[in-house]
Each structure stands twice: as C-alpha cells, then as structure tokens.
Amino acid sequence: MAAEPPGSTRDDSLVDDARGGLPGSFETLVRRYHAAVYRQIMVWVNGDHAAADDVAQETWWRVARGVKRFEGRSGFYAWACRIAHNESKRWLGRNARKPRLVPKPDEEHPGDQSATGEAVRLALSKLPEKFATPLMLELWEDMSLKEIAHALGLPEGTVKSRLFRAREKFREVWDEMESES
Amino acid sequence: MNDRIAELIRNAKPQAPSPDALLAALGSRDMPAATSGGVWLLRAAALFTLAAGIGAAAALLPRMNADTPAASDLERVGGLAARIESLESQAGSVTPEQVAEQEARIAALETQVQARTAIEQAVAEYFVKRDAAERELWQERHLEHVRRHYARDMEGTLAELKAQDLPEAKLVRAREILEQHGKDIEALIKQSYAQGGEHRRGHRDMRQQFASLARGAQDSLARVTGENNWGSLLGESPEDWAPTSEFEDLSDFDSMMNWMRRSSRS
Numbered sequence: 001m002a003a004e005p006p007g008s009t010r011d012d013s014l015v016d017d018a019r020g021g022l023p024g025s026f027e028t029l030v031r032r033y034h035a036a037v038y039r040q041i042m043v044w045v046n047g048d049h050a051a052a053d054d055v056a057q058e059t060w061w062r063v064a065r066g067v068k069r070f071e072g073r074s075g076f077y078a079w080a081c082r083i084a085h086n087e088s089k090r091w092l093g094r095n096a097r098k099p100r101l102v103p104k105p106d107e108e109h110p111g112d113q114s115a116t117g118e119a120v121r122l123a124l125s126k127l128p129e130k131f132a133t134p135l136m137l138e139l140w141e142d143m144s145l146k147e148i149a150h151a152l153g154l155p156e157g158t159v160k161s162r163l164f165r166a167r168e169k170f171r172e173v174w175d176e177m178e179s180e181s
Numbered sequence: 182m183n184d185r186i187a188e189l190i191r192n193a194k195p196q197a198p199s200p201d202a203l204l205a206a207l208g209s210r211d212m213p214a215a216t217s218g219g220v221w222l223l224r225a226a227a228l229f230t231l232a233a234g235i236g237a238a239a240a241l242l243p244r245m246n247a248d249t250p251a252a253s254d255l256e257r258v259g260g261l262a263a264r265i266e267s268l269e270s271q272a273g274s275v276t277p278e279q280v281a282e283q284e285a286r287i288a289a290l291e292t293q294v295q296a297r298t299a300i301e302q303a304v305a306e307y308f309v310k311r312d313a314a315e316r317e318l319w320q321e322r323h324l325e326h327v328r329r330h331y332a333r334d335m336e337g338t339l340a341e342l343k344a345q346d347l348p349e350a351k352l353v354r355a356r357e358i359l360e361q362h363g364k365d366i367e368a369l370i371k372q373s374y375a376q377g378g379e380h381r382r383g384h385r386d387m388r389q390q391f392a393s394l395a396r397g398a399q400d401s402l403a404r405v406t407g408e409n410n411w412g413s414l415l416g417e418s419p420e421d422w423a424p425t426s427e428f429e430d431l432s433d434f435d436s437m438m439n440w441m442r443r444s445s446r447s
Contacts (some may be wrong), residue, residue: 027204035197042195053198057206064207072328120193139187140194157309171186 011076011150018067026067033077036141037084040133043125044088047118055091059084075153077131085129111146123173131166134159218325261286320374331366336357347406354405362398362415369394 016053017025038056045051062083070079137143149156339356369390395415
C-alpha cells in the first residue's frame, strides 16, 4: 500500500487529475489500491495467483478506460472493486468447465498456502461482495471505519451495519464449513 | 468481533505483488488510455472500429457506476458487457438494430440503477440518523444514572460531615467541590459519547482523566475537611461511572459494551 492511506480525501482530487490526464495521478491511484484490490480478487478467484494477475490487469485496464466517465457516485475504490468483482466472475465463467487442478506449491507466495488460509478465503468468497469488501478492508488493510466509509463512498452508519452483518455471516459460513469437514 | 474469527481472517491475508509489473503492462505511467502489448493493440483496434458504428454503446458501459445496489442488475450489466465485447469482436457485422437494442437496454438499466441508488441513499441516511438518536438516548440515560447515584452519595457524605460538626462555611465549600466534581464527570462522559463510532482511536487516556479528576477533588476536600479518605465516594476509574442496573436492559447492551471497552483502554 502506498504511504497515503486508502480512502483518504486525496482520492477525489487524484481522480480529477487522472480524468484531466495529469501525469502520475493514475499511477498513484494504482499504487495506492493495487494490493487491496488484488487481495479481494484472490478471494474471488479461489486463491489462484496467476488468475489474480490476469484479472487485476484486466480490472485496471477497464478502470483506466472508464475513469474519465467515473461520476463519483461511489468511492473510487468501491468502483474499482466492483469492476474487479465483475472481472473475477467473468474469469470464473470462462474457466468453469476446465478441470480444477490441485494448485502447485507456490514458492513466491509461501504464506498463502496454509489449508486454514485457503478455507478462510473460501468462506469469504461465499459472502456477498457488499459484506466481504468492508470486512477485508478492516482486517487486511487495517482501515478505520471512517477510511472504509470514504473508500466505499458510504455513510459510516452503513459501513458499521455491513461490518456487523459481515461478521455474522462469516461466522455462519465458517461454522457450516467446520461441521461439514 | 469474535477474536478467534478476526484472527483467522487476518492470518489468511494473501500476499500482493508489487504494482510495477502491472503498470508496465498497462503501458503508461501517466493517464492510462494508451496501453502496450499485442492484446491491448488488438483491443484498441477493435474499439476504434467499433467507434464508427457502436461508439455510443461502448461509451455508455463504463457509466454503469460501481455503486449499483442490486446483484441482479449487476449480473445483467455483466451480461451486457459480455454482449458488447462480443459485438466488439465482430464490429464489422454489427447492424444498427443491434446497436439500438443495446442502447435501449442500457438506458433502461441506468434508469433502474438511479432509482435504486436513491432508495439506498435514503435508507443509509435513515440508519445514520437512527444511530445518532440512539447514541443520544444512551448518553442521556447514562448521565441520568450518574447524576442520580452521585447526588445520593454526595448528600450522604455532606450529612456525615455535618454530623461531625464541620463549620457551615466549610460545608458550603465541600458542597461546591463535590458539585463541581459531578459536573466534570458528566463532561468527561459526554466527551466520550461525542466521539461516537470512532472506536479505533481516542479515549486512550480516559482512565487517566477520571483518575486526575478524582485526585483533584480529593485534594480539595482534604484541604477543607482535614480528612484524606475520600476514595469511596470519588471513583477513580471509568467503571465507577458506568451504569449498571440500567444496562441490564438488553437494548442498552451495546452501549454498555462500548462504554466498558473504550473506557477501559489505558
């Protein structure tokens, strides 16, 4: 994550600059949000780093193409995440008929290989996006309520409510998975 | 949140690569309209061709703002995106009727999305107002509790001092000190509630502030009465000023937990 925290008030002016073609502004947005967007994509593509690389590239290409028309009705990050989610679904759709291979040990990302980690990401992928996103921002990106609200363009009360429901839903999914195993 | 669940999720945080390779792939360090690589060139060529015939449809798609609320709408938008991509790949054979059909569908969806966005905004505002009203109510009930119990203890202490034949002037001064202490406690509690939902920060020195108030009042009382043992009346910790019986009402459970959690941070 870049030095500037996600969801900071500088997003709006950066997006304006990117719309106007100011050099470096879009790169700053990418650097600020790439890690957070990537981690969300990882959840949606079942932890496949190669797929996440492809989807992230497609996502940012679409964001780049659409930023001039971005109207700011939501936060920039929320908009990018929505595109990433759609791109992930498209990727899953395209690859649905391919046999699921057992992932090879990933030497570049050894920390991502634990069975529990995979199970947690699987559980997160089962949550609706509007609940999973704030939960991941809170626990993976260490964002405060205010920062999440700004990044997603939502009132703090809404974020608070979604976080509460996300925790409940995660617990339900997790308990269900534990009872099945 | 259940600490175990939070810890589980935290430990499952995937690693993310540096964005350098991504930026290189996007082909620009500035505004990224231009991209590099064979795929992107092909795409740009397709888009250019498309612009002659179906530019409007391609231009409308990105306006589907990411804050659209309904999953079904999003799936339909995703379907439209796939359809437009399909049209992009066969732009030469696209008919004006196909373009008009896509434009009409997108326009209809945009109307629906705008209506949904307005409704969601209204609902969100309602929850914010409701939270603020609840917080105000909890604060008022908390303060009522503190006032009631503090007044009872204060009058008992003053009656005891009077029974010990403390001169009238000293009794008046002792009452002033105790009344001011009660007001200071209320102000500190109000300050805590005023900071509302920001539970990650602030109030780290709540315990020190309560202790400092208590010490100040105790010193003043000791100077007036010549007694030093005021600890039983002047609570030094936030817990001493937390409602108890009132919060047995389940509706105030969140308020109690918030208060105990934030005030017990040191």
